[in-house]
Amino acid sequence: MATQGWDPVADWYDGWVGDKGSIHHTKLAIPAVLELLAIKPNEKVLDIGCGQGVLAQYIVSAQGLYTGVDVSEQLIKIAKNRKINNANFLVGDARKLNMSGFDAAVMLLSIQDMDPLDQVIESLTKCLTKGARLVIFMNHPAFRIPRQSGWGWDEGRKLQYRRIDRYLTPLAVPMKAYSSQKSGVTISYHRPLQEYVNSLNNFGFVIDRMLEIPTYKTSQPGPNARAENLSFREIPQFLALRAKKV
Ligand SMILES: C[S@@+](CC[C@H](N)C(=O)[O-])C[C@H]1O[C@@H](n2cnc3c(N)ncnc32)[C@H](O)[C@@H]1O
Numbered sequence: 195m196a197t198q199g200w201d202p203v204a205d206w207y208d209g210w211v212g213d214k215g216s217i218h219h220t221k222l223a224i225p226a227v228l229e230l231l232a233i234k235p236n237e238k239v240l241d242i243g244c245g246q247g248v249l250a251q252y253i254v255s256a257q258g259l260y261t262g263v264d265v266s267e268q269l270i271k272i273a274k275n276r277k278i279n280n281a282n283f284l285v286g287d288a289r290k291l292n293m294s295g296f297d298a299a300v301m302l303l304s305i306q307d308m309d310p311l312d313q314v315i316e317s318l319t320k321c322l323t324k325g326a327r328l329v330i331f332m333n334h335p336a337f338r339i340p341r342q343s344g345w346g347w348d349e350g351r352k353l354q355y356r357r358i359d360r361y362l363t364p365l366a367v368p369m370k371a372y373s374s375q376k377s378g379v380t381i382s383y384h385r386p387l388q389e390y391v392n393s394l395n396n397f398g399f400v401i402d403r404m405l406e407i408p409t410y411k412t413s414q415p416g417p418n419a420r421a422e423n424l425s426f427r428e429i430p431q432f433l434a435l436r437a438k439k440v
Contacts, residue, residue, distance in 0.1 A: 200245070200307075203378035204268035208246045213276070215248045219302075221410040223331050224252055226434040227300055230329045230403060233258040237297040240321055242288050242314075243304025247273030250281035258298075263291065289313040293321045300329045309366065309383045311390070315397045319439060326439045328399060334406065334433045335390070340367040340382045345425070347418065354418070354425040362386050390435075399437035406430035 200207065210216055215224055227249070233239065235257035241249050244262030246269050253260040260278075263286040264270050273283045286292075288308050299318055308314045318328065337343060342359040365384040394401060409431045413422035 198379050198381065200264075200266035200380060201268040203380065204246070204266060204272060206378070207269070208272045211246055211248050214251075217410070219248055222407050222432055223302060223434075224249065226405050226407060226432075227302055227329055227331050228252060228256065230405070230434055230436040231256075231258075231298055231300060231327060233298065238295060240293065240296040240299040240318075242291070242299055242301050242318055243307060244273065244283065244302075245269050245304070247276060247278065247281065247283055249300065249302055250276075250278045250283075254278060254280050261293075261296075263288070263293075289317050291317045291321050295323060296321050296326060297323060298327045298329065300331075302331050303333075305330050305390075306332050306335075306382050306384070307380060309381075311383075311385060311393050312396070315393045315399075319397045319399070322439045324439060328394075328437045328439070329434065330390075330437075331432065331434045334430050335385060335387050336361065337429055338431050339365070339384050340369065342384070345422075352418075352421055354422045356425065356429045364389065394437050398439055400440050401435055401437045403436040405434040407432040407434060 211219065214220060233253065233256040237258050239253050239258040239260050241260065241262040244264045247262050250260050250262055260281045262273060262281065262283045265287045267285050270283050270285045299322060337356055339358065339360065344357050346355050346357045348355055367382045367384060369380045369382050391401065407430050408427050411426060413419040
């Protein structure tokens with residue numbers, strides 16, 4: 195049986211993300227997160243589910259005071275080994291954080307790996323000062339649902355559409371072990387948008403900005419390319435939001 199969690203796939207994940215971030219990170223996620231965070235010098239930033247610490251260098255460059263926390267001991271070990279100046283990494287469970295005084299928190303591609311949502315939001319709100327920002331970057335819950343969404347081609351109308359099989363029911367989807375490894379299963383938690391908005395609101399946050407972000411990819415040249423590119427630009431694959439603790 196494959197082991198659950200990120201420890202068994204830590205080396206694979208670090209290889210995929212690399213020093214500066216995967217192509218998803220560098221083209222889409224990190225620019226969106228930095229725009230929404232709008233860090234001021236010496237602000238304390240908590241990166242929850244920091245993984246191998248890809249965001250640290252960008253926060254430090256923006257003169258933020260960075261702390262990354264992750265439940266995976268292996269990923270935190272890899273993060274510490276990068277020896278990024280002025281970045282602090284801790285092993286910790288997002289559901290039971292015991293910290294305070296942060297001006298901002300960020301969840302970069304991590305909230306959909308965590309459950310239960312309410313427990314995570316309640317735990318992180320205690321880490322933040324009044325007026326602090328929380329920035330979340332995730333797969334778009336309405337258009338990118340593991341195993342329940344995909345692209346389709348409508349021959350009659352000559353257009354590419356997005357197929358959504360299920361949306362409203364929360365799902366825990368095991369993500370299969372990576373091909374080169376025999377073990378390693380992570381769980382992706384799908385939740386409809388209303389769960390995020392209501393949970394944030396219940397624990398004292400107000401959402402003040404949202405970005406819906408399409409893929410950076412373009413179609414292969416060919417007769418369907420124009421229609422495919424139109425759908426790639428029109429249907430977002432990622433969602434970034436900022437909420438303020440009131
Ligand atoms: C897809 S990775 C994203 C990592 C990193 N933010 C990045 O963008 O590369 C999801 C991360 O969430 C972490 N995670 C899952 N559940 C967690 C929990 N309860 N507390 C803290 N971290 C958790 C995993 O260990 C993993 O590092």
